Amino acid sequence: MAKILGIDLGTTFSATAIIENNEPKIIENREGTRTTPSVVALTKNNERLVGVTAKRQQITNPQNTISSIKRLLGRRFSDKEIQNDKKLLPYEFKEASDGGVEVKMGDKWHKPAEISAMILQKLKQDAEEKIGEKITQAVITCPAYFDDSQRKATKIAGEIAGLDVKMVLNEPTAAALTYGLTKTKGQQILVYDFGGGTFDVSILDVTKDPDTVEVIGVGGDTHLGGDDFDQKIMNWIIEEFKKDQGIDLSKDQLALQRVKESAEKAKIELSTTLETEINIPFVTSDSSGPKHLFFKLSRAQFQDLVKEYIEKSIKLVEETLKGAKLKPKDIEEIVLVGGQTRTPAIQEAVKNLFGKETNKSINPDEVVAMGAAIQAGIMGGDAKEVLLLDATPLSLGIETLGSVNTVLIPKNTIYPVNKTQIFSTAAEGQTSVEVHVLQGERPMASDNKTLGRFMLDGIPLAPRGVPQIEVSFDVDSNGILNVSAKDKATGKSQSIRVEGSIGMSKDEIEKMKQEAQIHEQEDKKKKELIEAKNLADNLIYSWEKTSKDAGDKIDENLKKQVEEKIDELKKVKDKDNIEELKSKTNDLSQIIQKAGAELYKKTKDDKDTEEGEYKKK
Amino acid sequence: MDKKKKKDEYLENWKRERASFLNYKREEGERIDKVIKFANQSLILEILNILDNIYIAEEKLPKDLEENEWVKGILNTKNQILEFLKNQRVEQIDCLKKEFDPNFHEAVEMVESNSKSGIIIKEIKKGYILNGRVIRPAKVKIAK
Numbered sequence: 001m002a003k004i005l006g007i008d009l010g011t012t013f014s015a016t017a018i019i020e021n022n023e024p025k026i027i028e029n030r031e032g033t034r035t036t037p038s039v040v041a042l043t044k045n046n047e048r049l050v051g052v053t054a055k056r057q058q059i060t061n062p063q064n065t066i067s068s069i070k071r072l073l074g075r076r077f078s079d080k081e082i083q084n085d086k087k088l089l090p091y092e093f094k095e096a097s098d099g100g101v102e103v104k105m106g107d108k109w110h111k112p113a114e115i116s117a118m119i120l121q122k123l124k125q126d127a128e129e130k131i132g133e134k135i136t137q138a139v140i141t142c143p144a145y146f147d148d149s150q151r152k153a154t155k156i157a158g159e160i161a162g163l164d165v166k167m168v169l170n171e172p173t174a175a176a177l178t179y180g181l182t183k184t185k186g187q188q189i190l191v192y193d194f195g196g197g198t199f200d201v202s203i204l205d206v207t208k209d210p211d212t213v214e215v216i217g218v219g220g221d222t223h224l225g226g227d228d229f230d231q232k233i234m235n236w237i238i239e240e241f242k243k244d245q246g247i248d249l250s251k252d253q254l255a256l257q258r259v260k261e262s263a264e265k266a267k268i269e270l271s272t273t274l275e276t277e278i279n280i281p282f283v284t285s286d287s288s289g290p291k292h293l294f295f296k297l298s299r300a301q302f303q304d305l306v307k308e309y310i311e312k313s314i315k316l317v318e319e320t321l322k323g324a325k326l327k328p329k330d331i332e333e334i335v336l337v338g339g340q341t342r343t344p345a346i347q348e349a350v351k352n353l354f355g356k357e358t359n360k361s362i363n364p365d366e367v368v369a370m371g372a373a374i375q376a377g378i379m380g381g382d383a384k385e386v387l388l389l390d391a392t393p394l395s396l397g398i399e400t401l402g403s404v405n406t407v408l409i410p411k412n413t414i415y416p417v418n419k420t421q422i423f424s425t426a427a428e429g430q431t432s433v434e435v436h437v438l439q440g441e442r443p444m445a446s447d448n449k450t451l452g453r454f455m456l457d458g459i460p461l462a463p464r465g466v467p468q469i470e471v472s473f474d475v476d477s478n479g480i481l482n483v484s485a486k487d488k489a490t491g492k493s494q495s496i497r498v499e500g501s502i503g504m505s506k507d508e509i510e511k512m513k514q515e516a517q518i519h520e521q522e523d524k525k526k527k528e529l530i531e532a533k534n535l536a537d538n539l540i541y542s543w544e545k546t547s548k549d550a551g552d553k554i555d556e557n558l559k560k561q562v563e564e565k566i567d568e569l570k571k572v573k574d575k576d577n578i579e580e581l582k583s584k585t586n587d588l589s590q591i592i593q594k595a596g597a598e599l600y601k602k603t604k605d606d607k608d609t610e611e612g613e614y615k616k617k
Numbered sequence: 618m619d620k621k622k623k624k625d626e627y628l629e630n631w632k633r634e635r636a637s638f639l640n641y642k643r644e645e646g647e648r649i650d651k652v653i654k655f656a657n658q659s660l661i662l663e664i665l666n667i668l669d670n671i672y673i674a675e676e677k678l679p680k681d682l683e684e685n686e687w688v689k690g691i692l693n694t695k696n697q698i699l700e701f702l703k704n705q706r707v708e709q710i711d712c713l714k715k716e717f718d719p720n721f722h723e724a725v726e727m728v729e730s731n732s733k734s735g736i737i738i739k740e741i742k743k744g745y746i747l748n749g750r751v752i753r754p755a756k757v758k759i760a761k
Contacts, residue, residue, distance in 0.1 A: 021637055021640075021641050031750075031751070032655070032750050043719075044735070049719060053719035053720055054719070055723075056719040056722065056723035056724065056754055057717070057719040057723075057724055058724070059724045059725060059726065059727065060717065060724040060727050060735075060759055253725070253726055254741060257725055257741065257742075257756065280670075281670045281673065281674060282670070282673045282674055282677050285677060290677055
């Protein structure tokens with residue numbers, strides 16, 4: 001069946017996605033990037049450019065380079081917004097005969113839908129090239145506040161580009177679709193979309209029916225965006241440099257360019273680090289020689305710089321809630337969209353307002369296009385015959401030596417699934433093992449949930465580590481876990497069936513995951529200590545075995561030295577000092593190696609003698 | 618009959634699932650090949666930022682220091698970086714006196730000049746190509 005393209009036609013950037021193997025996938029454009037600037041230009045040679053190439057020549061050709069066309073799409077010339085935008089946009093536009101808007105590019109006047117169509121056409125062609133199929137149908141997204149005329153214009157743009165527009169989908173709904181939030185009836189979802197140039201808030205309601213999404217509130221600011229953040233950092237750098245060196249960089253085009261790049265970089269870095277360096281060597285020079293720019297900018301400083309914008313956005317969210325007669329507690333899910341939501345301060349502010357975690361795991365620049373693809377998939381029937389497979393919410397494992405939780409099936413494994421691993425005994429002559437089935441993320445067995453336990457006995461007498469016990473975990477398509485253990489020598493086996501274990505409540509799963517996170521550090525230490533103890537134990541055991549087997553082949557003196565080290569190790573073994581334990585284990589290991597080397601040499605000598613004797617006969 | 622139909626349907630679905638998995642594996646392999654080809658891209662872009670500063674230092678070097686052996690030694694490290702980039706199949710984009718082409722160049726300013734309109738008269742930041750893909754356009758000033 002022909003593929004339907006999902007298109008996020010944005011004000012500054014656009015993106016496309018398609019369903020592949022039942023998953024939405026972003027399509028890279030011809031230039032190899034995942035988003036395309038929504039810019040169209042006509043060069044002096046009458047060549048039409050769309051995307052990044054159009055953007056690159058904008059300065060040389062501002063009158064014939066059309067950006068932010070979405071602001072004009074489907075508008076009437078008399079609209080207040082249009083009059084405001086007229087001052088900001090560098091290209092010419094006028095009132096069309098039907099009261100709409102027309103923009104001038106080259107010698108011709110175009111309707112905004114025609115310009116949008118040029119962008120859509122490029123997106124279509126690039127996608128066709130990428131997937132090697134002709135594309136004739138699409139789902140295009142638009143802001144929730146778009147009126148009929150704007151939606152119609154979006155549809156017309158698609159048609160001009162040669163696309164049968166199956167649906168004009170709300171951007172917030174698309175984002176909610178990507179997070180799978182529209183399946184649950186009775187939810188109210190707030191979508192917080194902080195893009196490069198615009199800020200939108202939408203409240204969605206899924207109370208009537210699952211999959212029926214109603215927009216019950218919209219708000220925002222069409223001139224608030226991430227670009228304001230960049231500008232703030234730039235101004236800060238310029239101010240600091242002025243204070244420091246008394247030189248105004250804002251007059252120097254070249255320096256300004258470098259400051260701009262550094263500001264963008266700093267903003268991105270501060271999303272993941274607490275402090276960044278702004279380092280621009282040779283930024284300018286005066287009579288005394290070259291000047292370098294070097295400042296540190298902390299995340300706290302940055303947050304202080306952009307505080308007003310974040311507060312403004314939160315105020316707009318509150319207003320939108322009020323307009324919909326809702327309180328923050330009425331919102332079940334919050335979705336973050338737009339590149340600027342990568343800023344930790346924004347994530348914090350939204351979280352604080354609602355007192356709960358937000359949905360932010362999917363790339364916020366791509367989440368809308370992916371939602372459009374999902375909608376396209378539903379309409380094209382791609383999703384109809386999909387086998388819905390679930391994933392294990394938490395890890396499944398068994399308890400092993402030292403009360404450690406050994407995971408067999410990690411969390412987020414799609415089932416049905418089967419995993420098998422060989423274990424052995426921990427003690428000499430152990431004839432039975434207990435299989436203790438665990439669920440959870442904590443490394444120590446006792447901190448996890450017990451799903452069941454059983455004994456496997458009748459294991460033949462053998463030294464520790466010799467018997468082979470095959471433990472197999474099987475989660476069937478209904479999420480039922482079967483655990484079996486089999487002694488490979490005798491073929492004897494035991495098993496247990498755990499029903500309803502996979503499908504825990506969301507709250508319970510969240511709680512366990514959070515606990516694992518909180519205790520991560522101490523758990524790691526505990527596990528390390530146990531592993532060190534196990535290692536010490538093993539070393540002592542293997543020595544005892546070797547020395548018994550070797551008999552008098554090991555020098556008494558050396559033997560005594562080893563025994564001494566073993567005593568020392570035994571003394572620290574039950575204390576919880578990992579450093580001491582490790583160093584004593586290391587001491588013992590070294591001397592055992594020495595003994596081992598000697599033993600090996602002796603055995604070889606003996607052999608030589610034996611052979612010699614044999615020859616004599 | 619109904620059972621047979623069901624059986625066939627299941628078998629068909631199973632085959633489809635199997636086929637789609639194998640196709641996915643192949644596609645994923647192709648994707649990984651491509652990823653490897655451009656895996657160094659972000660790393661190289663970071664190095665280019667550092668190289669930019671060395672170029673600027675060189676450009677601003679006072680005349681009387683040009684023959685200084687210390688300076689020469691330091692600038693030799695620039696050549697090492699260039700050699701490294703060459704081995705990584707990174708090419709520099711030619712700019713000066715060429716006609717502006719947005720496929721390779723990004724205009725930052727237009728200035729009055731004796732040159733023909735649209736000709737690049739100054740390169741502000743070098744552009745680079747990796748494996749045939751422009752990973753960074755050259756930032757240029759062009760004649761009005």
